Structure formats: C-alpha cells, structure tokens
Amino acid sequence: MRYASFGLCVLLALCVGCSDEITPSGPNSLGPIDPSVYVAIGNSVTAGYQNGALYEGAQLYSYPKLIADRLGVSFVQPLISEPGTGERITLVSLNPIQLVTSEKSLLPVKSPYDTLSRPYDNLGIPGAVSLDATDETDFRQKSTSRGNPFFTLILRDQKYGKSVVKQALARQPTLVTFWLGNNDVLGFATSGGTSPSAPVPSNAFDISITSALTALRQGAPQAFILVGNIPDINAIPFFTTVGPIISAALSSLAGAPPGSVKLYYQLHGMTTGTDTTNFMRLKNVLIPLTGMTYVPSIGLPTGKWYRDLAEKLKEPLVNVIPSRIDTTKPFGLDPRNPWPDALVLDIQELTSVSSAIQAYNASIEGAINRLNNKPGQPNIALVNIRRLFNEAADRGITIAGETFTTQFISGGLFSFDGIHPSSKGQAIIANEFIRTMNETYGANIAQVDVSKIPGLPVPLAKNARRKLAFWTAASGVFDSIVRLMQP
Amino acid sequence: MHRLIPLTSVAWLVVALAGVDVFAGGFQLNEHGARSMAQAGAFCARASDPSALFFNPAGLSFQRGTTIMAGATFIAPRYIFYGPINLTRNDEWEMKRQVFFPPNIYVTNTWNDGLLKGLGVGIGLVTPYGLGTKWDDEWIGKSITRQVDLQTYYIMPTVSYAVNDALAIGVGANLVLSRVMLSRAVTTFDPSMSLELDGTGKPAFSWNAGILVHPLENLSLGFTYRARTDVDFDGTADFHPPASLASLFPGGDVRTSIAMPATWFAGVAWTPTENLQVEFDVQGIGWSAYDKLTIDFVNDATVNPTVKQSDAVMPKNYKDAFIFRFGAEYAIPLLGITVRGGYFYDLNPVPDEHLEPILPDANRHGLCIGFGMNVLPNVTLDFAYNDLLFQERTTTKTTYPDGVALDGTYRGNAQLVGVDITYRF
Structure with missing residues (x-):
C-alpha cells in the first residue's frame, strides 16, 4: 500500500511536470471587475447603427454586445427587425460603386418590448447628444420634436427612468461604458456647417458631460466606468472620401496644368462667397459624402443641387436658389455657380470642428479627473477612441494579417454610410474598451476575434457590372445620416 | 463639360500578400541520405557515400566503383500556436498534420585505377527545400496563411578529382526546378474570398564545389559551398472572388523572385580507431539574402486602373544563420x-518581427540515431531517425508596422525517418 501511494505520488509529480500549459498572455481573468450588470450609454455607434439604419443584424455586433459576450454576461438590447429603422444604405455594385437607400422604414422593437419591465442594457440612442444623457424631457415628445424615433424605441417610458442616466442607474450597474458627444459636433460637420450653424458650445458640452458622469459616479459608486472620447473627423471616411475624387477630376480636365483648375465653393454662412484656394490641399477643406451625388455635375451648367433642395424642402425652386446664383454657369468652376456651402467644410468650419473636439475631449478628461482618486471607488477609465481612429487613418490597424484603414468601403472599418463602424469596426472598438479595462483594472479579458466577425456585405452577383465605371450615389443617399446627427 | 469623374482616387483593397515567406530555415532540408542523417548531417569532412554530391562533391573521388543510392526522408512536423497575445487570447491552434517524403537519388562512378584514377562523376537529385504548412481554414491567422506547399528539386551533375591520396576537389552544376502553392483568406468582404497562388519556378542554375583533405592518416577536413540561386517564379493568382468582385480581382499572372541563399559546410572528421568515426561540422546559411519578398501582379492597378490587385513588397529581414553538427558512427563487424x-x-x-505562422521557426535541437547494414554483399540499407525539438518561442513584436499582428507562442517538433538503399556494382 505504501508503495502504491508512493507510486501514485511519483505519477502525479510526473503529470504535473508534464502539464506545462502555455498561457502566453496569462490566464484570463476579470480582475476586480464585477460584470454582472453591464449598461452601455451612447449614441448610434453604441446602439450598433450601421449603413444608415438600426437593425438586428447590426445590433448583434454593437461593441457593447461584443464586450458583454466576452464578459459572459447577458445583455438585453432593443433588437429591431430587418430591415430596421432608418434608411438603410446598401451597396448594389462594387464595380462601379453604387450605393442606394431603401425606403424609410420604421420597424418596432422585437420582443422584449412590452414584456421587459426594466430598462434595456444597451442605452445607445442614435442621434443622441451629450445633453440627452441627463435630459428629462418626455421621450415621446422628444422623438416627435427631433424627428427621431429612437428615444421612444429605446427608452420607451419614463417609468423606467426619466433620463438615459437614470435608466442606467435603475439597473444598479456594476459596469458602465459611456461614449457620447460625437453628435455634438457631427451635426454641424455632416451638414457642411449649415445645420446647426455651429457645434454645441464647449461650455454646454462640459456641463452635460460633467453632470452625466457625476450622476453616474454618485448613483453607482462601486461601478467600473469607462468613457470613450471623441475622434477627429479626419479619421472618418464621411469627410475624407469625396475630396480626393474631386481633386482627381479637376486635375484630369483636358489641357489644364495640374492644380490649375480650382473649385469655387461657398464659404461658411455666405450665400455667394467663393474661394479660389487651391482646393485640394485637403487639410484645408473637407467635402462630406453628401457631395458625392454632385461630383458628376462639376463643370456642367446645372442647378441640380437647388432642384434637389427644393424638392426635399417642398418649396418652389425660386425660394431656395439665391439671387446671385447663375445656374447656367459651370457648376463649381464659376464663382456664380459655386459648390454649395452645405457640401463643404471650409477652413473656418474645420477650425470650429477641431477646436470643439479638442475642447470636448478636454472636458471628458477633466470630468474624469475630478471624479477619480476617491477612496474606495474604482477610477473611471478613459478609452482613447481618438487615438485608435487616428492610428487607423495614419497607418492602418493590422490584426492577424487583416489590415483596416479609414478608406471608405475598402478600408473595412466603416459601414456604407461612411460614418458608423462596420461590424468589424465595432469589434475593434470593443477591443479598445477591453484593452483599457485590462490596463486600468488589472484584468486580463480576451479580446474579440475580429477575423470571425462578418465583413461588409457584398452585393449579389446579379448587380455586378462588368466594366469599371464611376462612383454613383443617388441624390439623398446620405441625407438620413445628416438628419440623424442634428440635435 | 466633364460629366464623368474617374474613380481612381478611391483607394481600394491593398491586396498585400502579407507574410508569404516560403523559404526559410524551417524549409531548408539537409537530410539527403540516411547515413549522414543519422550522424546529424556532420558529413562534409568524409562525404563517403553518394550523398557526397550534396555534402561535399570532393568526397566522390575517395569512393569506389559504380554506386546507386536511393531513398527518402519521411518528415512529420507539428506546430502549435498559442494566442494571439495581441488579442489577450490564449487559444490553442494546431497546425494540420502532414507527412512529407522528399526523395534522394544518386548515381556515381569513381575510377580507382588506370588513366582516369581519381576521377569521379555522378548525378544526383535532392530536395533542399520542400516542406509545407497547413492550418485550419477558419483558424485565427487565416488572413496570413492557410496553406503553403513548396517543392524544389536540385539535379546535380558532378565531377571530382583526387590530386593524390590526401587531396580531392569536386564541383557540381545544379539545375533547380521548383513549385509553390500558397493560400490565404481575404476577409474584408465576402468571407469566402481567398487568394491562391500557384507558381512554377523558371529553371534556375547554381553550382557547388568542395574540397577534402587528409592532412593525417586518421584526420580529414572538408569544406563545401553552394552558391545562392535566384529563382523567378511565374504563376497564377486566383482570388475566388464573388461575382460582384470578379472584375476587380481578376487574379491572373503573378511573378516573384526569391533568393535561395548560399550555404557552406566546414567539417573536421577523426577516425580514432578503425571502427569509429566522429565528425564536427559548422554549416552557415546566408539568409540575409532574404531581406524582402516582392509579389508582382502582371495585371495590376498601374497597368490597368480597373483592377484593384496591387503589388506587394514585404520586408523579411532574415539574419544569417548557423547549424552546429556532431556525429559519429561505430562499425560492429561481428x-x-x-x-x-x-x-x-x-x-x-527569423527575427521576432517576422515570426509568422507560415514558418514559425525557432532554434532547434536535433537528436539523431540510425544504423546501416549489408543485406546482400553489395547492397546496404541505412536507416535514420531524427527527433527535432523546437525551442518554445514567443513573439510580441509582430504588431509593429509591416508585421502581421499575430503575437503568440509557437511550439513545434518534427519526427524524421530516413531510409536509403545503396547498390554497389
């Protein structure tokens, strides 16, 4: 018997010796994080909005859902049936690139809508601005006045909490991600600086963010809170795609020396202003994706932009066409028929954008710092989304052989609306949150395997064309995005 | 005026064939005869069987008569990848198991008397490169590689001459024939899209030469050198694109050129007693020739703006490497x-920055045993077994620019069995 047990010991020792399991990144662990109740606050990106709409197929890859999956916790989202709510943009052909918008649809949230007698865990509301975090206006009223169905769809009823933050706190969360404020500047930027005519003032942003984060901290003193910051618009294809296309078009004009043909465009707030700045110094001027529709009109004696505007506003043409505009002149190439203000961010507008983003990010960091280093409370962590996006724009992000850039469509990070991340983009954002959790709280949570997340949906074969022609975006394809961003 | 705006400025998928390094330490094969293989390849100072054509052509002149030797090396490599660390993951991915059996065939003749005394001629076929890696179709590194398969054949007409009983020289011409197949996933759009490259090397030429000296009765020194060969591959690429992408990624002809680095052996062999031979060799491989890999699409965006496949240049920055070999054989006449x-x-x-699943190379220990026996008076059978242990290797540097961003730990080993049969006329 003694020998037997001795033998057993030797055998055990041998087995222990053999089981040199490799855990190259260390054993997975949550560290001190209690993930049991995770709530996400944010805007369309947090909601999982993609391709101009919110729908189940995209919501399943929202970054909060992907984080929750990694944490192994249940996470209830207001899933919306296909094709979703919004004006879904689909790619009908890659060659040539053709994007079309489906009819506006407003589909209800699938179950659980009436049966869930508590707030959703994903409180990302497409179109929400920083003020909406603590704003206690009735949700239905807000949906009506803003023309945005999502407040009602996602927050439902004030009986679950009078504001976004209150609904989050009603869940008694142990983990909160908060990424809000992008729309405070994107409304201005996507509309070419026309509607609204300025970003949300930085002091107003500061008050909104500080009060939201303070309320969260006080309402959930033990919760682990992560806060995302605001990326630069230079890292968003909605703003960087069309400029180079115009640039190439202008420089290909027959017989013209490179750089000699200039685009005449309206300056901020002016009705007939023009600029002959060498337009293609792109850091000075950005053209939003909404301009794509009008690129083929450059050089033509056309008033297409004004006709489309009149139709959209249901106004007679004379009401939208400024008196000094002469649409018999070549569009964009003559000061009397300039590229319109709503389709350009000039240097002045870009300065407002970048100083607003800088100020917002300073507010976010300031608010975090003021709330941190309180005994007995975990610190709030900053998730540096701005750095992540800039890295993607500067040199791309490579993960296991797959490289992502901020190029429209081909870059893989953004969906077809040019501003909301694709499913893979969402996974990369989720990984940045997880990385921050790991670094800040000493956790070791495995990140999402980006290679397993579906890529952008390719068009069906029947839509494919043989000959590579030109980029087309039907009039108004991106309008719903611009509207969504407007507070 | 100008209605149509060209799309050229919308940058497209850069179809970089990231990480296609076919030729690396792990794919160099030095097992070209069971007798030398059983002695850890320490053979250049003796080169006393027909595999002299590979190890040291000078050795041919000290052999006798006409000999045919043929055999194969059965190679069963195994790799496991743990990670990727850059995704904080500890997942385990095992390379698919495959068995390879590169052949070796030699025919030699040495004149031991008469007018041609000391002259040796021979022709041999060996496969100095010829392995592959294959991972699961849906494994995490599928955008880097799914499969690589490479075969090379060196056909080596060789001549040697013994100046006297103590000095011989030899030289061989090498005709290099090769084939390569690579495949990986391209996942930006349709997950079914992949890239497959099939290439045939244009016949390339190289040469090798060696010298063998017996300064003392029981001591011999050998040195042998094989020149670098640049093989140009012509092949075809197939992206297996969905119909909507077919015109953007037509695939078609691709070209690449790869330097097969120079290699040398220097060895010293000692025969302390009649039945015992021991040898120590150093082998050097000029891997620094492999500094980058260029894949050139013939039909690329520069000649045809309607396609979106573009050339790729990938830095590899390999370092020169060495192998230290000790071997011995003991005859038991009884x-x-x-x-x-x-x-x-x-x-x-392979530097840490470029350690990739196509070739997860590591420093290796090779433990070698074997035996030879005469089954008939003029027929010898040789067997060899090598156990290759790869040192566990972890890289955290592949996320640097130009890297494939797959950090992790690799473990590997390989079992090799060599068999050769030799017939002496």
Missing part, C-alpha cells in the same frame, strides 16, 4: 552493422 548517432543545433534566421 553483427555486420554500423550504429550511428549525432546531435545538431540549428539557429533560426
């Missing part, structure tokens, strides 16, 4: 067999 053993230490050329 039993009619010769027993052999050896050990080699193989330093890998």
Whole structure:
C-alpha cells in the first residue's frame, strides 16, 4: 500500500511536470471587475447603427454586445427587425460603386418590448447628444420634436427612468461604458456647417458631460466606468472620401496644368462667397459624402443641387436658389455657380470642428479627473477612441494579417454610410474598451476575434457590372445620416 | 463639360500578400541520405557515400566503383500556436498534420585505377527545400496563411578529382526546378474570398564545389559551398472572388523572385580507431539574402486602373544563420552493422518581427540515431531517425508596422525517418 501511494505520488509529480500549459498572455481573468450588470450609454455607434439604419443584424455586433459576450454576461438590447429603422444604405455594385437607400422604414422593437419591465442594457440612442444623457424631457415628445424615433424605441417610458442616466442607474450597474458627444459636433460637420450653424458650445458640452458622469459616479459608486472620447473627423471616411475624387477630376480636365483648375465653393454662412484656394490641399477643406451625388455635375451648367433642395424642402425652386446664383454657369468652376456651402467644410468650419473636439475631449478628461482618486471607488477609465481612429487613418490597424484603414468601403472599418463602424469596426472598438479595462483594472479579458466577425456585405452577383465605371450615389443617399446627427 | 469623374482616387483593397515567406530555415532540408542523417548531417569532412554530391562533391573521388543510392526522408512536423497575445487570447491552434517524403537519388562512378584514377562523376537529385504548412481554414491567422506547399528539386551533375591520396576537389552544376502553392483568406468582404497562388519556378542554375583533405592518416577536413540561386517564379493568382468582385480581382499572372541563399559546410572528421568515426561540422546559411519578398501582379492597378490587385513588397529581414553538427558512427563487424548517432543545433534566421505562422521557426535541437547494414554483399540499407525539438518561442513584436499582428507562442517538433538503399556494382 505504501508503495502504491508512493507510486501514485511519483505519477502525479510526473503529470504535473508534464502539464506545462502555455498561457502566453496569462490566464484570463476579470480582475476586480464585477460584470454582472453591464449598461452601455451612447449614441448610434453604441446602439450598433450601421449603413444608415438600426437593425438586428447590426445590433448583434454593437461593441457593447461584443464586450458583454466576452464578459459572459447577458445583455438585453432593443433588437429591431430587418430591415430596421432608418434608411438603410446598401451597396448594389462594387464595380462601379453604387450605393442606394431603401425606403424609410420604421420597424418596432422585437420582443422584449412590452414584456421587459426594466430598462434595456444597451442605452445607445442614435442621434443622441451629450445633453440627452441627463435630459428629462418626455421621450415621446422628444422623438416627435427631433424627428427621431429612437428615444421612444429605446427608452420607451419614463417609468423606467426619466433620463438615459437614470435608466442606467435603475439597473444598479456594476459596469458602465459611456461614449457620447460625437453628435455634438457631427451635426454641424455632416451638414457642411449649415445645420446647426455651429457645434454645441464647449461650455454646454462640459456641463452635460460633467453632470452625466457625476450622476453616474454618485448613483453607482462601486461601478467600473469607462468613457470613450471623441475622434477627429479626419479619421472618418464621411469627410475624407469625396475630396480626393474631386481633386482627381479637376486635375484630369483636358489641357489644364495640374492644380490649375480650382473649385469655387461657398464659404461658411455666405450665400455667394467663393474661394479660389487651391482646393485640394485637403487639410484645408473637407467635402462630406453628401457631395458625392454632385461630383458628376462639376463643370456642367446645372442647378441640380437647388432642384434637389427644393424638392426635399417642398418649396418652389425660386425660394431656395439665391439671387446671385447663375445656374447656367459651370457648376463649381464659376464663382456664380459655386459648390454649395452645405457640401463643404471650409477652413473656418474645420477650425470650429477641431477646436470643439479638442475642447470636448478636454472636458471628458477633466470630468474624469475630478471624479477619480476617491477612496474606495474604482477610477473611471478613459478609452482613447481618438487615438485608435487616428492610428487607423495614419497607418492602418493590422490584426492577424487583416489590415483596416479609414478608406471608405475598402478600408473595412466603416459601414456604407461612411460614418458608423462596420461590424468589424465595432469589434475593434470593443477591443479598445477591453484593452483599457485590462490596463486600468488589472484584468486580463480576451479580446474579440475580429477575423470571425462578418465583413461588409457584398452585393449579389446579379448587380455586378462588368466594366469599371464611376462612383454613383443617388441624390439623398446620405441625407438620413445628416438628419440623424442634428440635435 | 466633364460629366464623368474617374474613380481612381478611391483607394481600394491593398491586396498585400502579407507574410508569404516560403523559404526559410524551417524549409531548408539537409537530410539527403540516411547515413549522414543519422550522424546529424556532420558529413562534409568524409562525404563517403553518394550523398557526397550534396555534402561535399570532393568526397566522390575517395569512393569506389559504380554506386546507386536511393531513398527518402519521411518528415512529420507539428506546430502549435498559442494566442494571439495581441488579442489577450490564449487559444490553442494546431497546425494540420502532414507527412512529407522528399526523395534522394544518386548515381556515381569513381575510377580507382588506370588513366582516369581519381576521377569521379555522378548525378544526383535532392530536395533542399520542400516542406509545407497547413492550418485550419477558419483558424485565427487565416488572413496570413492557410496553406503553403513548396517543392524544389536540385539535379546535380558532378565531377571530382583526387590530386593524390590526401587531396580531392569536386564541383557540381545544379539545375533547380521548383513549385509553390500558397493560400490565404481575404476577409474584408465576402468571407469566402481567398487568394491562391500557384507558381512554377523558371529553371534556375547554381553550382557547388568542395574540397577534402587528409592532412593525417586518421584526420580529414572538408569544406563545401553552394552558391545562392535566384529563382523567378511565374504563376497564377486566383482570388475566388464573388461575382460582384470578379472584375476587380481578376487574379491572373503573378511573378516573384526569391533568393535561395548560399550555404557552406566546414567539417573536421577523426577516425580514432578503425571502427569509429566522429565528425564536427559548422554549416552557415546566408539568409540575409532574404531581406524582402516582392509579389508582382502582371495585371495590376498601374497597368490597368480597373483592377484593384496591387503589388506587394514585404520586408523579411532574415539574419544569417548557423547549424552546429556532431556525429559519429561505430562499425560492429561481428553483427555486420554500423550504429550511428549525432546531435545538431540549428539557429533560426527569423527575427521576432517576422515570426509568422507560415514558418514559425525557432532554434532547434536535433537528436539523431540510425544504423546501416549489408543485406546482400553489395547492397546496404541505412536507416535514420531524427527527433527535432523546437525551442518554445514567443513573439510580441509582430504588431509593429509591416508585421502581421499575430503575437503568440509557437511550439513545434518534427519526427524524421530516413531510409536509403545503396547498390554497389
């Protein structure tokens, strides 16, 4: 018997010796994080909005859902049936690139809508601005006045909490991600600086963010809170795609020396202003994706932009066409028929954008710092989304052989609306949150395997064309995005 | 005026064939005869069987008569990848198991008397490169590689001459024939899209030369050199694109050129007693020739703006590497067999930044044993077994620019069995 047990010991020792399991990144662990109740606050990106709409197929890859999956916790989202709510943009052909918008649809949230007698865990509301975090206006009223169905769809009823933050706190969360404020500047930027005519003032942003984060901290003193910051618009294809296309078009004009043909465009707030700045110094001027529709009109004696505007506003043409505009002149190439203000961010507008983003990010960091280093409370962590996006724009992000850039469509990070991340983009954002959790709280949570997340949906074969022609975006394809961003 | 705006400025998928490094330490094969293999490849100072054509052509002149030797090396490599660390993951991915059996065939003749005394001629076929890696179709590194398969054949007409009993020289011409197949996933859009490259090397030429000296009765020194060969591959690429992408990624002809680096052996062999031979060799491989890999699409965006496949240049920055080899054989006349053993230490050329699942190379220990016996008066059978242990290797540097961003730990080993049959006329 003694020998037997001795033998057993030797055998055990041998087995222990053999089981040199490799855990190259260390054993997975949550560290001190209690993930049991995770709530996400944010805007369309947090909601999982993609391709101009919110729908189940995209919501399943929202970054909060992907984080929750990694944490192994249940996470209830207001899933919306296909094709979703919004004006879904689909790619009908890659060659040539053709994007079309489906009819506006407003589909209800699938179950659980009436049966869930508590707030959703994903409180990302497409179109929400920083003020909406603590704003206690009735949700239905807000949906009506803003023309945005999502407040009602996602927050439902004030009986679950009078504001976004209150609904989050009603869940008694142990983990909160908060990424809000992008729309405070994107409304201005996507509309070419026309509607609204300025970003949300930085002091107003500061008050909104500080009060939201303070309320969260006080309402959930033990919760682990992560806060995302605001990326630069230079890292968003909605703003960087069309400029180079115009640039190439202008420089290909027959017989013209490179750089000699200039685009005449309206300056901020002016009705007939023009600029002959060498337009293609792109850091000075950005053209939003909404301009794509009008690129083929450059050089033509056309008033297409004004006709489309009149139709959209249901106004007679004379009401939208400024008196000094002469649409018999070549569009964009003559000061009397300039590229319109709503389709350009000039240097002045870009300065407002970048100083607003800088100020917002300073507010976010300031608010975090003021709330941190309180005994007995975990610190709030900053998730540096701005750095992540800039890295993607500067040199791309490579993960296991797959490289992502901020190029429209081909870059893989953004969906077809040019501003909301694709499913893979969402996974990369989720990984940045997880990385921050790991670094800040000493956790070791495995990140999402980006290679397993579906890529952008390719068009069906029947839509494919043989000959590579030109980029087309039907009039108004991106309008719903611009509207969504407007507070 | 100008209605149509060209799309050229919308940058497209850069179809970089990231990480296609076919030729690396792990794919160099030095097992070209069971007798030398059982002695850890420490053979250049003796080169006393027809595999002299590979190890040292000068050795041919000290052999006798006409000999045919043929055999194969059965190679069963195994790799496991743990990670990726850059995604904080500890997942385990095992390379698919495959068995390879590169052949070796030699025919030699040495004149031992008469007018041609000391002259040796021979022709041999060996496969100095010829392995592959294959991972699961849906494994995490599928955008880097799914499969690589490479075969090379060196056909080596060789001539040697013994100036006297103590000095011989030899030289061989090498005709290099090769084939390569690579495949990986392209996942930006349709997950079914992949890239497959099939290429045939244009016949390339190289040469090798060696010298063998017996300064003392029981001591011999050998040195042998094989020149670098640049093989140009012509092949075809197939992206297996969905119909909507077919015109953007037509695939078609691709070209690449790869330097097969120069290699040398220097060895010293000692025969302390009649039945015992021991040898120590150093092998050097000029892997620094492999500094980058260029894939050139013939039909690329520069000649045809309507396609979106573009050339790729990938830095590899391999370092020169060395292998240290110790081997011995002991003849037991009573039993009619010769027993052999050896050990080699193989330093890998792959820097941490470029350690990739196509070739997860590491420093290796080779433990070698084997034996030879005469089954008939003029027929010899040789067997060899090598156990290759790859040192566990972890890289955290592939996320740097130009890297494939797959950090993790690799473990590997390989079992090799060599068999050769030799017939002496």
